[in-house]
Amino acid sequence: MITYSIIIPVYNEEANLPEMYRRVVQVIEGLDGPAELVLIDDGSQDRSLAILDELHQRDPRVHYLSLARNFGHQIAVTAGLQYAQGEAVVIMDADLQDPPELLPQLIEKWRAGYHVVYAQRVSRAKESWFKKLMAYGFYRILNRFTDVTIPTDTGDFCLMSRQVVDILNSMPEKHRYIRGLRAWVGFPQTAVQFKRDPRFAGDVKYTFRKSLNLAIDGIISLSRKPLKIATYLGLITALVAIAMIILVLFWRIYNAPAQLIGYTLITIAIFFLGAVQLICLGILGEYIGRIYDEVKQRPLYTIKKAAGFDEISQS
Template identity: 35%
Template sequence: MSIVKLNLSSDASLVVGPKQTVLTLIVPVYNEQNAIGPFLDAMTPILNQLVPAIAGEILFVNDGSRDGTEFAIRSFMEANPAIRLVNLSRNFGKEAALCAGLEHARGDAVIPVDVDLQDEPNIIPEMVEKWQQGAQIVNARRNDRSSDSWAKRTTARAFYRAFNALADYPIPSDVGDFRLLDRQVVDVLRTMGERVRLNKALFSWVGFKTDEVTFVRQARTQGRTTMNYWRLWGMALDGIIGSTTKPLRIWTYLGTGLGLLSLLYAMYIFFSTLLFGIDVPGYASLILLILTFGGLNLFAIGILGEYIGRILTEVRERPMFVVRSTYGAED
């Protein structure tokens, strides 16, 4: 294997030598053509700190971008063979794109990272150091999210609390996909066949020895996020439904309790009518009971529908993503 030198800018280069431990950065991208250059300029000096003990490769997963993202990446690849590219056939979503990256990553360790540089590059050497000390998962916790809006911070806090209250295996708060995963962990994740998934929940489910680093979340440097609140709500729902059956169990208990209360109320009405006769009919209370129990029934049916819908998705056994083309060392 020959030595490859990457000249990403006039003062930054990345060297990949033979028989080195490889670290793969998985970078899902969607309509991010303007962010590719700044991302590479920021990451290259960081990866250079790891040379010669560790060689870095950057694996971009183009999630069906409709702008010039693919061509921007390929323009850097012409002089930088350590950059690899996987093009998906359409937009499958970030979770599927991350799974595609895990499937194609060759590194002894991998780090999923966002191209917008909100994930702090400077803590990567610290993550690698903890990995070399024996940790197989190194979480990157955001200890300051002041760059996010109040609404984003509030909804994120609510999600972690709700998820950990319901899930069989809790996830660490304020830890996203940005973390280091050992090759053994990646191999386990690749065997999981869920089509609808929240990857950060699976990262916690697999276990293994875990350590942690902290960082301050930065403001987005380029472009706009495509993760609106509706998509985030969908991801949260997928994560909860896919990680636990407690919502179904809660409604089992709630339904049993309401059934007993209904039986007691029916007995009260029956005996009060026999003993005291019938008072003036209560239209308001009747409507209130009908609407209350009707709403609860519809809500319970909705939860059942969420689980049934995901069962349908799983039994179809369609792939999570479709690869259109690959470019790089093994294309």
């Protein structure tokens, strides 16, 4: 019976894997129960898969899945959740920004009765002021838009109980935002604060574009408030249009023709109405696109190779 599963998504992390393995093993050997490492190769193009295979041959606690292509971080984590067997499941990144040495503190909170123990950042080493500002604003805006409270300054680094993991695995949606879904599930949750280290080696994988897409996924998958905003924009636009009609009629009846009534006013109105329409269409398009993805019923991922699991199935 496995007590702890540690899920680590991997994408072009050949420079980090040996040190990550060393530090994780050093920690799990001091735990109060057997542990497994569930490593998910998300279509890496370097030697990451070969290193995972070497680690598996050396250590039977190391299991890995190799996805047939790059499906993205959240899908890789989802694959790990579906194959993890532990009573407590930890998610962490391979770049060692999530320190493995924090695991005993997460486990202590779980033993105290919490079903979700998330690691909350109090500082970010060697990150630009722009990235820190964007991260600060993102979590505050996210909580304004979503219907659940997502703890600020938290990532995917967390520990979840088997009960929570089973519920997450039962959710069929394609666009997954793990930190939002774990908040939606409920159950007692708490934080363990830590100082986030810089990457041990290699380049940052979460570019601004990927971070923006993840933010949109989080908002769209957890709330219908953007649709309400589109409705409010339509109402406001209608009120402005009515006010402009009244204003033009007033000028026509009580004043001589003015230059403002001509092309300038018409141009402003066209651009304003066009912008509002495009914004609303964009919001509707995001929701319709997700409906389109859901009704196709395609699997979340495909597996190229797997090692260390009793039964291999594609989900």
